[in-house]
Amino acid sequence: MLAQLLIAIACLVLVLNQVNGFATTSSGRAGLRSLRMAIKDIHAREILDSRGNPTVEVDLTTEKGVFRASVPSGASTGTHEAVELRDGGSRYVGKGVLTAVNNVNQVLGPQLLGMDETDQHGIDHKMLGIDGTPNKSKMGANAILGISLAVAKAGAARKGVPLYRHFADLAGNHKDLVMPVPSFNVINGGSHAGNGLAFQEFMVLPTGAPTFAESMRIGTEIYHALKTVTKKKYGQDAVNVGDEGGFAPPIKNNKEGIELLMHAIEAAGHLDSVVLGMDVASSEFHVDGKYDLDKKVRQPGSTAKMLTGQELGAFYQDLCREFPIRSIEDAFDQDDWENWTAFTKQVGKDVQIVGDDLTVTNPKRIAQAAKLGACNALLLKVNQIGSITESIDAVKLAKQSGWGVMTSHRSGETEDNYIADLAVGLCSGQIKTGAPCRSERLSKYNQLLRIEEELKGKSTYAGHNFRKPLWMGN
Numbered sequence: 001m002l003a004q005l006l007i008a009i010a011c012l013v014l015v016l017n018q019v020n021g022f023a024t025t026s027s028g029r030a031g032l033r034s035l036r037m038a039i040k041d042i043h044a045r046e047i048l049d050s051r052g053n054p055t056v057e058v059d060l061t062t063e064k065g066v067f068r069a070s071v072p073s074g075a076s077t078g079t080h081e082a083v084e085l086r087d088g089g090s091r092y093v094g095k096g097v098l099t100a101v102n103n104v105n106q107v108l109g110p111q112l113l114g115m116d117e118t119d120q121h122g123i124d125h126k127m128l129g130i131d132g133t134p135n136k137s138k139m140g141a142n143a144i145l146g147i148s149l150a151v152a153k154a155g156a157a158r159k160g161v162p163l164y165r166h167f168a169d170l171a172g173n174h175k176d177l178v179m180p181v182p183s184f185n186v187i188n189g190g191s192h193a194g195n196g197l198a199f200q201e202f203m204v205l206p207t208g209a210p211t212f213a214e215s216m217r218i219g220t221e222i223y224h225a226l227k228t229v230t231k232k233k234y235g236q237d238a239v240n241v242g243d244e245g246g247f248a249p250p251i252k253n254n255k256e257g258i259e260l261l262m263h264a265i266e267a268a269g270h271l272d273s274v275v276l277g278m279d280v281a282s283s284e285f286h287v288d289g290k291y292d293l294d295k296k297v298r299q300p301g302s303t304a305k306m307l308t309g310q311e312l313g314a315f316y317q318d319l320c321r322e323f324p325i326r327s328i329e330d331a332f333d334q335d336d337w338e339n340w341t342a343f344t345k346q347v348g349k350d351v352q353i354v355g356d357d358l359t360v361t362n363p364k365r366i367a368q369a370a371k372l373g374a375c376n377a378l379l380l381k382v383n384q385i386g387s388i389t390e391s392i393d394a395v396k397l398a399k400q401s402g403w404g405v406m407t408s409h410r411s412g413e414t415e416d417n418y419i420a421d422l423a424v425g426l427c428s429g430q431i432k433t434g435a436p437c438r439s440e441r442l443s444k445y446n447q448l449l450r451i452e453e454e455l456k457g458k459s460t461y462a463g464h465n466f467r468k469p470l471w472m473g474n
Helices: 002-024 027-037 100-112 118-132 141-159 163-171 212-234 252-270 307-323 335-346 363-372 388-400 417-424 437-457
Strands: 041-048 054-062 064-068 177-179 183-189 201-205 275-279 325-329 352-354 376-378 404-408 429-432 459-461
Touching: 041 100, 054 100, 054 141, 064 141, 100 118, 100 141, 118 141, 118 376, 118 388, 141 275, 141 388, 163 388, 163 417, 177 417, 177 437, 183 212, 183 252, 183 352, 183 388, 201 252, 201 325, 212 252, 212 437, 252 417, 307 325, 307 335, 335 352, 335 363, 352 404, 363 376, 363 388, 376 388, 388 404, 417 429, 417 437, 437 459
Parallel strands: 177 459, 275 325, 325 352, 352 376, 376 404, 404 429
Antiparallel strands: 041 054, 054 064, 183 201, 201 275
């Protein structure tokens, strides 16, 4: 018995010496390091977003811990977006995502185990290769993005840097970091509300604030003033909040919505500190080649006129002359290239014309829009394209074209706050993530407050330069 024990000890010593010898060689050290810097497990599950619809959440495990990410979902979606895979059938009214979850757990995840979590480009492109379709219709953009986001968080932890710094490094942004101007969506219409407003969002941008923290104060004070004036004019029901925290008063006239907002800004004492933005989401009221501003309230036999693209553009210009509107999103239908191009040429110097449904965070659509001069800003929604790498490529292309970039949430959100870090790291200069209300919206704004505090004077606030902040993709 003693002899057997001595033999076992001798064997163990021999093995340990061999491992130690291996670890002291350059190849041995590299091998052990690669084992440490590796994805060990990927697991997805179905959770619910802020609208009560299923979405994908991914846990990615490395030596540094477990890194969790969840995927947002839009209500007003462009036809050119990457495919969000839903199950169909009766379960969750057809909106289940168990197919996408299974694609993570059974297909994508197993093929990524052992890869270096700092290799964002390599991991994203491996997933694109596995999917093999131009719009991610096989695996689902929601499956691919869940992993891509978790990889980014794990990569930042491996490097020992904040997520915003990791995003900046991935993009090649070595400039000083910039805190974005928040674009508060405080009045809702379109697909986000049950009122008669055709335009989807009326927004306040505190460009005159000195810091991001002050911009939050200004935006929040206007929001509370808006609640007061809306309740007084339209009653208690008018201040119930929508999907993104904004109010949806019973307004049928788009100009009336802007006038109500201006009243609130004046009441809050911030007329000199803000400009306005609108997300028109015009694809939602584009009918047979024309634009129906009365689509939501039109009655059978109505003779109310529908507008041509040229007439709609003239209406926008009238509003911009009367009110301090400096940003218009999705001014025309997603395939109405002619009117996009003509309108941007007319007003693009003074007004930001933002492509959302037009560009869908897709480098090919952005390149086409830049060539035509169809818009001058990108709305960055990572789930439109489906990976961090492609999102960064889209932002760089937009910036190199001289465009502004507005980082954006979706109407169906989770408590995940990665877009705050993305906005800072990619120096977008603007962020749209709802009203200062509802936890899934405030999680992003609160993260930005933490980031500004953490940077302690090492960042600037985009302010009036929100269209062209320090780093422009070079």
